[in-house]
Amino acid sequence: MQSSHFLKAILLLKVSFWLQTRPIKAFENNEDSPNRSVKSPTHEFDWKSMIDWSYSPERKTEEIISGHSSLGTSSPAGGRSPRVNMRLKEQETLSLHDVTKGSQPVQPEKESRSPITAISSIKMQSPVQRPKRKYKNLKERYSAEKVKQFSRNYYINYRKDPERVKRVQENNRKRYYKRKAEKEEMLTTLTEAEKEAEVAKRNEQLAKRRFRYRLKKDPNAVNEPRKYKLSEKERRLARERGAKHRLKRMLEAQNGNSQIQ
Known part of the structure; x- marks a missing residue:
């Protein structure tokens, strides 16, 4: 009886350890991961670098280009992209030109710009034309x-x-x-x-x-x-x-x- 409880405890520890090391292994196997060279799952894992990498603008740009974004992508023609609700293997086989009929091919961005620079560039392209202020003389301002x-x-x-x-x-x-x-x-x-x-x-x-x-x-x-x-x-x-x-x-x-x- 005691031996069965002991075996159950060991099995539970193994399962919990496997669940804890699963995201670490997936993160290490990623080619963009900073900890790719580290193979031991028992080292002290740097969660901060993983969070910074997952929320970095470069990764978001890659997701948008490859069509694997969690939010989904919409086709330029107005409907939803065929990449949404597809299996990962099918999405990987699609190229950048495999979009809906009548739409333009998706061009990947060369560099990722922050929203602030994007807004400033829009302002520089279309400046607001304000009318020139007319300065009145004394006769126009007073009696x-x-x-x-x-x-x-x-x-x-x-x-x-x-x-x-x-x-x-x-x-x-x-x-x-x-x-x-x-x-x-x-x-x-x-x-x-x-x-x-x-x-x-x-x-x-x-x-x-x-x-x-x-x-x-x-x-x-x-x-x-x-x-x-x-x-x-x-x-x-x-x-x-x-x-x-x-x-x-x-x-x-x-x-x-x-x-x-």
């Missing part, structure tokens, strides 16, 4: 009263700083002579007819500017330059500006400060 107040504050702060006034005047003088030299150099490259047309255009601009200044002093001025006729509305606005300017100057002379903006 006319607000813009006038900004201009007045800038004028007051500008006049309070003599160094700034001197620097701005010097920059304006340099800019004037630089533009004048550029225009003179441009005139030397023109022909006689082009030079006469450019001089006539410049004289016309100067005549308009002088007439505006003269109209500011005398709203009833009539000696307008040729091809430059003012409408009644423009004359009325010029008279209003001239009257406002004269009133402002008069108040500044009397009180030292003008209340008219």
Whole structure:
């Protein structure tokens, strides 16, 4: 009786030992296994390397290419692949071109890319075209009263700083002579007819500017330059500006400060 129990215990130990060493042998017999050279099943097995190898992206890529993935593969034509629900021997005999009719042959990937690089490559291929931002000036962002107040504050702060006034005047003088030299150099490259047309255009601009200044002093001025006729509305606005300017100057002379903006 005791001997039978002893034999059963020995048989149970053998079966349990065989079940424990079965996945180890299968792992060692695999050609991709890092422990392939180790033949003894009694050594201390490295489970971490086995888990890393089984979940590595290279192995997943091989499973997808060979058609042995546990999730199954779908054919490019839309239906399920004939590899699914097949025996292992039948799956091994199939080639990469043995797919459903009318579908393209499966091309194995040359290198496995991580999802992050795949997403970045998609973004680089099709960038999002965003409209350019339009920067608004003061007149578009604020009301006319607000813009006038900004201009007045800038004028007051500008006049309070003599160094700034001197620097701005010097920059304006340099800019004037630089533009004048550029225009003179441009005139030397023109022909006689082009030079006469450019001089006539410049004289016309100067005549308009002088007439505006003269109209500011005398709203009833009539000696307008040729091809430059003012409408009644423009004359009325010029008279209003001239009257406002004269009133402002008069108040500044009397009180030292003008209340008219």
